[in-house]
Amino acid sequence: MSNISYVKILSWLENKEVDRPNAADNGTLSGHAAGEPFEKLVYRHLKELYPNNVYKQYEFLNDLYRRNPESITIKDRQALFNSPVALFLLSRGDAATRDWDIQNVFEEKQNDTADILFHKNEYFELIDVKTRNISKAAQAPNIISAYKVAQMCAIILDNQDFDTVGINYVEVDWLPKEDKLVCTQAHYGNLFKATPNTLYINWAAAMQIQFHVSELDQTYTGTLEEWAKAYLKMFVASAEHRCDIMYKKYVKPFKKYVEE
């Protein structure tokens, strides 16, 4: 289920140019910051197409609390979400939720779940934009915490909350071109169409699921209930495997130096 025509977004992106962030000092084009103008471009384009449905995550929260001034307590503000899974993915911590007011609204936060939110008829479509300098070989980027996804799956199953959230990724491939960056191609991926067993968890990198969107498996055809169960099975097996590896690599070889 998707309200956005990603096919159109991808073809619109092709050959689009943005200003090179550090053109002045001809600095390095590495890390997350380099492709940031493309994230902003995607957001502005979606906002133009769907002005009443597209938000930054923090904008949505600010809007929601502003429209419901009678909801003051943490509990009341949490109740504004009809979906436990949307509440889990989108809301801020208890202290921040309590302290929110018109004079103290939320700002963008690095560990917000989504870059962009499409909200319509109680359905939340999360969109994350990943940018990729294709002139350099780079390892797959951090996508989302594998633990956060595991918690989400448990909430989905506990609450039978199967129809309120989608998680989507857009990859913008770009090349530097004088003082511009130019998009050579764009890709789309739906997390719930990726067979859970094909996902890679990098436990040493803050338990992040890592992939290039363009390489994400999209062949899963089960329901979200089935996906959540399959994900948790993979996650538990991966955590157990990681414990096992840790023991074999970091404990066992050094035991002999420790025992008196």
Place this chain on the structure above:
Amino acid sequence: MSNISYVKILSWLENKEVDRPNAADNGTLSGHAAGEPFEKLVYRHLKELYPNNVYKQYEFLNDLYRRNPESITIKDRQALFNSPVALFLLSRGDAATRDWDIQNVFEEKQNDTADILFHKNEYFELIDVKTRNISKAAQAPNIISAYKVAQMCAIILDNQDFDTVGINYVEVDWLPKEDKLVCTQAHYGNLFKATPNTLYINWAAAMQIQFHVSELDQTYTGTLEEWAKAYLKMFVASAEHRCDIMYKKYVKPFKKYVEE
């Protein structure tokens, strides 16, 4: 054992100024790159004080292989180190060591153990410079892989190699001041004077030991042999604890969704 008067280095650093890296576009001063000019400053100063003993790690290797043109094989090149622990900490991988030649020398590599090397009479003093923007609260930086230190300790103990390596840290605290960065204070720390039990391993951040040099315990008075044993005891306990936490946090709560 130290050949360098760190007290003098620290007082020399105070009030020193460097150019702000991205003064032109008044960009953010975050991450490792911001303080880089201070690393270079410390290196140039040490090089001036000890021109025949101070190297970048890759310079030392290039120099060593250049001075020994008869050593061609990996084995021969490894044998140029008289210390197994120095070999472990300073040499590059097998393929890179084999492929080295005058036309294909080493360049700086991000995961080299040390920023700066002081070498004299078969003794290697490793020096890492950590820079810190004290106008911002920041978590303790990555210092060195806890696993690398564990391997080093095993090599020290296996080879009774107790007198060839020291690992030292200099912290440069700085503040932005117009288009300059100014050093407000500098600190020194010796890894082998830090009580191993006080070291913090961030397993989720690539197993890095993390600390601010200015806050590093410096009260350990045992020998390097004792330090290595105490470190391994701490490391094994920490790895076992991490396995335990992983099981309790990432496996156990999700087991019920997995069992059919």
